[in-house]
Amino acid sequence: xxxxxxRTEGLARHFRVGKLLSPQTLHAVDDVNLSIDRGEIVALxxxxxxxxxxxxxxxxxxxxxxxGEIYFEGKPLSRIRGRRQRLAYSSDVxxxxxDPYASTNPAYRISHGIQRALHxxxxxxxxxxxxxxxxxxxxxxxxxxxRAAARKFPYELSGGQRQRVGFAQALAFRPxxxxxxxxxxxxxxxxxxxxxxxxxxxxxxxxxxxxxxxxDVASARYIADRVLVMYAGHLVEEGPTEAxxxxxxxxxxxxxxxxxxxxxxxxxxxxxxxVGEPPKVVDPGEGCRFRARCPYAIARCETETxxxxxxxxxxxxxxxxxxxxxxxxxxPQLAALTDS
Amino acid sequence: xxxxxxxxPAATPGPEPPLGAARRGYGADLWNAVLRNRKALVGLLMxxxxxxxxxxxxxxxxxxxxxxxxxxxxxxxxxHWFGTTAYGQDVLSQVIWATxxxxxxxFAVGGLATVLAVLVGVSAAYLGGIADGTxxxxxDVLLVIPIFPLIIVIAAYEKNSGLGMLVIVLGALxxxxxxxxxxxxxxxxxxxDFLESARVRGERRIYVIVCEILPTMTSxxxxxxxxxxxxxxxxxxxxxxxxxxxxxxxxxxxxxxxAENNEALGAGMVLWAIMPGICVAALGAAFALLNYAFxxxxxxxxxxxxxxxxxxxxxxxxxxxxxPAPDRILEVxxxxxxxxxxxxxxxxxxxxDFDVARGEFLGIxxxxxxxxxxxxxxxxxxxxxxFAGEIMSGHILFQGRDLVSLDERQLRHLRWREFSVVMQxxxxxxxxxxxxxxxxxxxxxxxxxxxxxxxxxxxxxxxQLVSIDPIHLHSYPxxxxxxxxxxxxxxxxxxxxxxxxxMDEPTSALxxxxxxxxxxxxxxxxxxxxxxxxFVTHDMSLVGHFSDRVLVMYAAQVAELxxxxxxxxxxxxxxxxxxxEAFPSIHGPNARLTGIPGSPPDLARPPAGCRFAxxxxxxxxxxxxxxxxxxxxEGDLVRCVLYDKGAVPEPTLVQAS
Numbered sequence: 001x002x003x004x005x006x007r008t009e010g011l012a013r014h015f016r017v018g019k020l021l022s023p024q025t026l027h028a029v030d031d032v033n034l035s036i037d038r039g040e041i042v043a044l045x046x047x048x049x050x051x052x053x054x055x056x057x058x059x060x061x062x063x064x065x066x067x068g069e070i071y072f073e074g075k076p077l078s079r080i081r082g083r084r085q086r087l088a089y090s091s092d093v094x095x096x097x098x099d100p101y102a103s104t105n106p107a108y109r110i111s112h113g114i115q116r117a118l119h120x121x122x123x124x125x126x127x128x129x130x131x132x133x134x135x136x137x138x139x140x141x142x143x144x145x146x147r148a149a150a151r152k153f154p155y156e157l158s159g160g161q162r163q164r165v166g167f168a169q170a171l172a173f174r175p176x177x178x179x180x181x182x183x184x185x186x187x188x189x190x191x192x193x194x195x196x197x198x199x200x201x202x203x204x205x206x207x208x209x210x211x212x213x214x215x216d217v218a219s220a221r222y223i224a225d226r227v228l229v230m231y232a233g234h235l236v237e238e239g240p241t242e243a244x245x246x247x248x249x250x251x252x253x254x255x256x257x258x259x260x261x262x263x264x265x266x267x268x269x270x271x272x273x274x275v276g277e278p279p280k281v282v283d284p285g286e287g288c289r290f291r292a293r294c295p296y297a298i299a300r301c302e303t304e305t306x307x308x309x310x311x312x313x314x315x316x317x318x319x320x321x322x323x324x325x326x327x328x329x330x331x332p333q334l335a336a337l338t339d340s
Numbered sequence: 341x342x343x344x345x346x347x348x349p350a351a352t353p354g355p356e357p358p359l360g361a362a363r364r365g366y367g368a369d370l371w372n373a374v375l376r377n378r379k380a381l382v383g384l385l386m387x388x389x390x391x392x393x394x395x396x397x398x399x400x401x402x403x404x405x406x407x408x409x410x411x412x413x414x415x416x417x418x419x420h421w422f423g424t425t426a427y428g429q430d431v432l433s434q435v436i437w438a439t440x441x442x443x444x445x446x447f448a449v450g451g452l453a454t455v456l457a458v459l460v461g462v463s464a465a466y467l468g469g470i471a472d473g474t475x476x477x478x479x480d481v482l483l484v485i486p487i488f489p490l491i492i493v494i495a496a497y498e499k500n501s502g503l504g505m506l507v508i509v510l511g512a513l514x515x516x517x518x519x520x521x522x523x524x525x526x527x528x529x530x531x532x533d534f535l536e537s538a539r540v541r542g543e544r545r546i547y548v549i550v551c552e553i554l555p556t557m558t559s560x561x562x563x564x565x566x567x568x569x570x571x572x573x574x575x576x577x578x579x580x581x582x583x584x585x586x587x588x589x590x591x592x593x594x595x596x597x598x599a600e601n602n603e604a605l606g607a608g609m610v611l612w613a614i615m616p617g618i619c620v621a622a623l624g625a626a627f628a629l630l631n632y633a634f635x636x637x638x639x640x641x642x643x644x645x646x647x648x649x650x651x652x653x654x655x656x657x658x659x660x661x662x663x664p665a666p667d668r669i670l671e672v673x674x675x676x677x678x679x680x681x682x683x684x685x686x687x688x689x690x691x692x693d694f695d696v697a698r699g700e701f702l703g704i705x706x707x708x709x710x711x712x713x714x715x716x717x718x719x720x721x722x723x724x725x726x727f728a729g730e731i732m733s734g735h736i737l738f739q740g741r742d743l744v745s746l747d748e749r750q751l752r753h754l755r756w757r758e759f760s761v762v763m764q765x766x767x768x769x770x771x772x773x774x775x776x777x778x779x780x781x782x783x784x785x786x787x788x789x790x791x792x793x794x795x796x797x798x799x800x801x802x803x804q805l806v807s808i809d810p811i812h813l814h815s816y817p818x819x820x821x822x823x824x825x826x827x828x829x830x831x832x833x834x835x836x837x838x839x840x841x842x843m844d845e846p847t848s849a850l851x852x853x854x855x856x857x858x859x860x861x862x863x864x865x866x867x868x869x870x871x872x873x874x875f876v877t878h879d880m881s882l883v884g885h886f887s888d889r890v891l892v893m894y895a896a897q898v899a900e901l902x903x904x905x906x907x908x909x910x911x912x913x914x915x916x917x918x919x920x921e922a923f924p925s926i927h928g929p930n931a932r933l934t935g936i937p938g939s940p941p942d943l944a945r946p947p948a949g950c951r952f953a954x955x956x957x958x959x960x961x962x963x964x965x966x967x968x969x970x971x972x973x974e975g976d977l978v979r980c981v982l983y984d985k986g987a988v989p990e991p992t993l994v995q996a997s
Contacts, residue, residue, distance in 0.1 A: 047851040047852075047853060047854075048822070048851055060540050061540075062536065062539070062540065083542075086542060087542040090540055090541065090542045091542070094540065094541070095537070095540050097533035097536065097537060098533070099533050102532045102533040102534060103532075103533035103534050103537055104534055105534045105538075105552055105555070105556060106556055107555035107556045107558070108555070113534075113537065113538075113541070116538070116541060116543065117541055120541060120542050120543070121542070158939050159708070160939070161939075166537075169537070169541075188707045188708050188878050189878055189879050189880065189881075189919070189922055189923050190707050190878075190918070190919055190922045190935060190936045191707075191922075191935060191936070191939070192922070192923065192935070193922050193923065193924070193933045193934070193935035194935045196924075197932075197933075197934075197935070215851050215852060216852070217852070217926055218923065218924045218925055218926045219923075219924055221924060221926055221930060222924035222930065222933070242930075245926055255853060256852065256853060257926060258856075259852040259853040259855070259856035259857075260852055260926050261852075261855075261856070261859075261879070261881040261882050261884065261885070262881060262884075262925055262926065262927060
């Protein structure tokens with residue numbers, strides 16, 4: 001299970017913003033090193049504007065990295081040449097989109113996207129093979145009976161069902177890694193769990209890895225093996241899900257966790273409020289990007305960008321303070337005990 | 341609009357609804373819509389009439405149109421319905437034969453202009469960058485130069501080059517308007533996920549344009565064609581009338597040209613001059629009607645269905661079922677709201693009763709499509725275009741006055757001053773081209789006689805209340821972050837310190853951190869200023885810490901209404917319990933959850949009996965026997981047979997008749 005499927009090295013994506021005469025650079029993603037193993041579900045958590053979706057689009061090759069490299073099965077993506085190699089990669093790493101109401105073409109039956117995917121990527125299948133495969137993937141995502149579901153138009157389906165169509169389309173590629181960009185955030189709370197369960201099942205049955213992008217920490221905990229936390233374009237913490245959630249190292253992760261509404265918790269107005277907003281990362285200098293909101297900021301945070309440091313077993317955080325703190329330095333042994 | 345959902349096939353294992361007749365598809369839907377539209381039908385019949393004339397002129401026309409066999413200048417008679425020309429030709433036959441050319445021009449120019457408009461508009465928008473710049477510039481130039489004089493000049497040079505040239509000139513100059521519309525439509529589609537999905541899939545660019553974008557714009561493309569055809573009919577007739585066509589051709593314009601040259605009107609050949617004009621107008625009208633109809637079909641908002649509203653001003657005086665209580669700010673009694681559809685009306689809010697006490701925080705929770713937004717719009721009396729719902733019965737007593745019976749003027753007096761509304765998306769609710777200050781000023785001016793100075797002071801004050809620096813008075817909505825926009829909306833709602841603020845999922849577009857801080861802020865303001873809050877959300881966990889009572893709605897009805905603390909500690913209705921167990925937690929063991937199987941019922945065909953029964957793990961035979969009443973359990977209300985004490989004296993029914 002620990003074979004690396006995809007990893008990035010110093011991945012960065014900048015966008016030019018501002019006027020013609022005063023050009024500025026928006027650092028959507030900076031220096032991100034992440035890895036996803038075969039059959040692993042990795043959650044990428046952060047606020048909107050933290051760069052999560054940019055990472056999704058970099059991995060799906062919608063954007064080209066400004067710096068850094070993505071390795072898929074050990075091969076760098078920058079060496080992909082020609083339509084055939086591009087298609088091969090996009091069928092290995094398909095994407096499921098956030099808005100189920102916009103991700104299916106209203107003019108076609110829902111089988112359209114699946115059929116096109118099969119047509120483009122699995123040319124060996126004949127007409128019959130395509131129909132059978134369409135039924136198989138619709139069945140796999142719980143749209144039953146598949147034959148009838150395939151003939152529906154998007155407007156005849158509910159949001160949750162449309163999101164299942166998105167996963168069915170991805171499955172048609174026989175993917176190795178599905179990038180799911182906030183697949184449940186536009187769905188009702190009551191049907192989110194169905195989609196999350198679907199992702200777990202697909203991992204079990206089809207052996208697919210997932211990069212699950214979300215701002216909902218609780219749902220990340222529910223399905224992910226590992227959690228990556230992003231803040232303002234930087235990866236600020238990563239580690240096994242329970243370790244990150246039970247012993248968050250980075251002050252931002254702590255803030256994020258304290259904001260999660262939990263009806264099972266004690267009732268009463270929360271004490272800690274934070275009206276700060278995630279910064280727009282335009283021409284950032286050195287320094288920790290969370291320092292303005294951070295209750296523990298020290299002088300060093302102004303001048304030196306913290307790098308990810310190992311603070312527990314497979315558990316890293318990019319924070320000067322967390323590393324210096326006596327409690328946290330004691331943590332690694334503690335984490336090692338529970339992580340195994 | 342939540343009520344008008346299509347029938348749901350079950351996605352998750354569970355009882356399968358019948359799949360119904362297989363749908364014939366997008367094209368068939370469009371065709372059905374055309375047949376249902378009266379304008380379209382009339383236009384289509386008129387067009388058909390001309391098409392028949394143009395196809396079989398030889399069979400229909402009584403004489404050879406060119407033969408000068410008759411006496412010149414005859415008036416209408418049985419032999420010559422429209423009389424004869426100054427050259428002794430039959431006018432009726434000429435009119436009929438001329439149809440062919442006019443239609444030919446209309447369809448050829450329409451086709452050519454549409455192809456050009458699609459090519460230019462769609463590729464400009466989809467390719468973007470320099471291509472877009474160049475093509476848009478070309479389009480705009482064509483839009484602003486006076487086309488008709490230009491056509492006259494070109495036509496004068498090319499006077500004798502025939503019909504083909506005319507079509508090319510008209511087509512080449514007539515596509516700009518359509519291109520403009522198609523471009524903006526494509527721009528709005530360009531970032532839609534289904535196109536991105538097609539690109540990620542590895543589709544070629546040309547496939548995306550032709551097979552993914554164009555089919556979604558069918559009605560707009562048809563409208564472009566009809567608009568261009570209309571313009572071609574009129575322009576061709578005009579050109580030929582001033583003698584810039586081939587004078588020997590058979591067309592309505594040429595007929596007018598000859599009639600004019602022979603002073604037909606003065607010489608008693610009235611119909612020679614009038615009939616071609618009428619034909620031009622009629623064909624133009626046919627295209628215009630079809631064009632309008634397609635506009636309506638592609639924008640359903642233009643076509644409103646209305647329900648007969650049984651409630652009028654007079655009925656509002658009726659004594660409410662329960663006398664108003666002084667400590668209640670809002671009392672909703674037996675409220676029923678319906679939407680008009682092609683079939684039976686859909687009841688989106690079904691006989692709902694609840695109260696809000698002064699200073700209370702009431703959370704209204706439910707899945708989408710359960711009627712919670714409709715309920716909110718009904719309470720604020722904001723139903724109406726584009727929300728096609730109507731209050732069918734019931735009372736909304738706000739501080740003792742029945743909002744249902746008030747007219748728009750009286751409502752305006754109450755809204756914002758006495759109760760205000762915070763909408764789901766601040767980006768849509770705020771005007772993007774006005775600064776926050778200007779929007780506050782507009783609101784104050786519309787609802788009070790405050791002076792500019794007072795308004796400025798009050799605006800600062802309310803912004804500070806929601807901890808926004810008053811410097812942002814000069815900011816525009818897009819300059820604020822999502823959280824700040826929502827807080828600015830709340831600040832505007834506070835302008836007159838209302839007694840009740842109604843909020844429709846104000847935090848759903850925000851991240852958890854911003855969401856948390858906004859909720860805390862709302863709660864603090866509420867405790868400080870003492871207003872009551874009705875808070876509508878699909879996320880139960882959100883109201884858990886903040887509301888005094890929670891109303892759980894399911895399929896247009898109240899499922900449970902109780903005090904927050906006991907309700908969260910011990911949810912009574914199986915639906916409430918299922919909702920509570922539907923989301924994972926970050927604390928405790930990470931247990932596998934099941935969610936709620938199936939989806940909420942189609943409100944057009946609600947199940948008989950308890951509406952949750954088809955999805956309920958505890959359903960029994962009794963559940964299907966009739967809608968259970970609301971049972972009073974220790975002061976809280978539950979609509980479930982589990983709480984029916986059977987033999988015990990009838991439980992207190994709190995359902996108002």
